[in-house]
Amino acid sequence: MWQPELAADLAEAGVEYALVDDRHFLVCGFRHEELHRPHLTESDGRPLGLLAIDERLRYLIPFRPPEETASYLRELRSQGHGLAVLADDGEKFGGWPGTKDWVYGSGWLDTFLQAMERLTAAGEIKLSTAQEAFRQVPSGGLAYLGTASYREMEKWSLPPAAQRDLTTLEEELGPKHLAASASFVRGGHWHHFLVKYPESNRMHKTMVALSNLSRSRGDPPAARRAIGRAQCNDAYWHGVFGGLYLPHLRNAIWRQLAIAERELRRGESLAYEELDLDNDGYPELWI
Template sequence: MPQKFHLTLLIHAHQPCGNFEHVLEKAYDSSYLPFIEHLEGHPRVRLGLHYSGPLLTWIEKHRPQYFARIKKLVQGGQVELVGGGFYEPILVSIPFEDQREQISRLAAYLEKHFGRVPSGAWLAERVWEPQLPTALAAANVAYTLVDDMHFLSAGFEPEELFGAYIAEDRGKTVWLYPGQKVLRYLIPFGKVEDVIAYLRDAASIHPGGVAAMGDDMEKFGVWPGTHEHCYKDGWLSDFFTALEENADWLAVSTPGEYLETRAPLGRADLPTASYTEMMEWALPTRVRQRYHEVLKEFSARPEILSFLRGGSWRGFFRKYPESNLLHKKMLRVSARIAAAPARHDDRKAADELLQARDLLMRAQCNDAYWHGIFGGIYAPHLRTDPWRNLIRAEAIADRQTPGALVARVELLDYDADGTNELLFTSLEAQALVKPSDGGTIAALDFRPAAATLVNSIRRRPEAYHTRLREAAGKPATGAVASIHEQTRVKEPGLERFLRYDRWPRHAFRVMIFDPARTQADYEALELREAVGFASGAFTVKSSAPYEAELFRTDSLTLQGKNPSAG
């Protein structure tokens, strides 16, 4: 008798730190609750569930009865809870010790509330880099899931993706599941019979093998049109029923359960990668547009597509300097907290440092550092939350560090762009001045209120703006599709308001322009300001804790004249 084929599902639920209360309430009612209700009705369907820390703490406070339902499913063996970074950081973007603490925090939380220590970890946005096995092993993580694209980029053949592999870094290992893109798009957007047909075909070729799929729970109710599709139209119930009806050849296993009885298929030395869409989003806009056209050109050539890759997640730091600045602030605060002297004899001081660590961990939540389909870095409330937490955490570290409360000015390459900035710090404020960019203030924090006063993002072209213009006036279709395949706007006519800034939206930029220019010119970004003064490099003549003198000599033309100006 041939071995059963396995399907392992890892469903991930997350809400960003700082998200609106009504968003969490709607997500709970539309997706998180009905998904569990349907799972309870199909006890032979077993799967892995991952909930991020921000979502778990909200549920604990506002919907505690949900925990009892999850715990019952866990105790019955139907659900395996999977760990990860508590505040859903991109692990490769944070310091090693922070990686371990993030993972340990979620593991401890799951053990406290559900009586289980997770063996696996959800990898935020499936962002993988080759050094991760060391970090994951240090945090007692046995396995994680990435995408088939990670494997295909390493030279694996599609038929090799029906098992689990071992990844290694400097002697430390972790199991890897290759999550299959075809299942991500079939579940729940394809027909149930097509999902079963795909699995049956795979089972005939790979008896005893496994097909893995990891994706968002939000696509079962939160994404546009999916609540009606999954629950009112019955897709999810039909899917679970079909899995149970095919139990004679198909075993639906939790991720850890499958690994207990299987040997790895071999090594997987994977390159830096994420899921296909993320690697496209990370590209600079013009390159992304060309890349998208190439993907369309070869869409019917799957043997070619495995050689086509976008950028890496770190590319967002180049694409969005605002993200890079936030990231470097986070790294600086992490280092300052780590360097603060331990005060074991002072309980209040020790508690403050623990609070600073938690604020830092919150600020590592990934959503504000990038942009894809959802708002991300463009969402002011998501951007503000990590800044506020970092300001508070740094203020605590300063209070704990002797001499750090003295007003000071530092000359340093704060944002790691190869040029020096001036960082002014006092008890009340912190300001980052960029002489290389018109002497502007890139960051200005009012520390008593933990408020960032310079927090606007540059308006820049995005690849989907072209599709927005093309979609203007076209009727919407009624089909339910993956959000990656949709072009949606909050209101018609938004394409008429697309404007692109010439400069980063820093404070105190020197704008010298012809006095004949009007308010309409300003709104249309047609001031034709003097470039040298607006964005040129200024020389630092002198600096002190509360002041600095910057200087630039240039020329400008006004009303036909060309006077020298300094």
């Protein structure tokens, strides 16, 4: 997920570069062949490096035989590209259904590592950290990215009727035309999960209110720790394998918010405040 103003915050925190999905570049008009280099962006005059995560690598590893990854890397090299970035979920390597048997039981991991060793020994690729790549590969220039997330998340954030309309459009376009225009056929803003699911919004706005209250009271460590735990993002949205529809995740957020409020209001008598806590234009009572 990306928002343009993140660049200033990350740079101010001392972050040198960020990894983002290549789709974030594609929806802004970049071409695939332009993304095999680092780029630079800025916000409020604060520069930040950007590395585009290669979607094809994410789908090859670990779901396809390692030789397909080797062939793809050779193809990029033959085209003169200097970089291919992989950053992905660790649970793909044993946590997702069926991946433990595939990655370890069938020997995929051993075969993959052997394939990478052969490519490295032959001088066809060099394995490096993201920091090394960012500093050593020539820059692709300036890039300003709009708010974006990965394709599925933008679709999931839509209301049901709009989601059905988008699915219909994708089916009407068909695989060939959809592949050519996929970067511009997109869903909504990932923040819309807070609109689509009222409890997600209530959790989020309660967390924000308690965070502001904590700052105003000197940020007691126990309260700030609980608020930080309540900011764990998994319970505010959903994917295929989990998210806000799992009650134990939501319960964990509410528990941490209760702990934070207990710490912040310790010793106070029962009281209430009237305010628009959930930002829907109507007042609520915060007891």
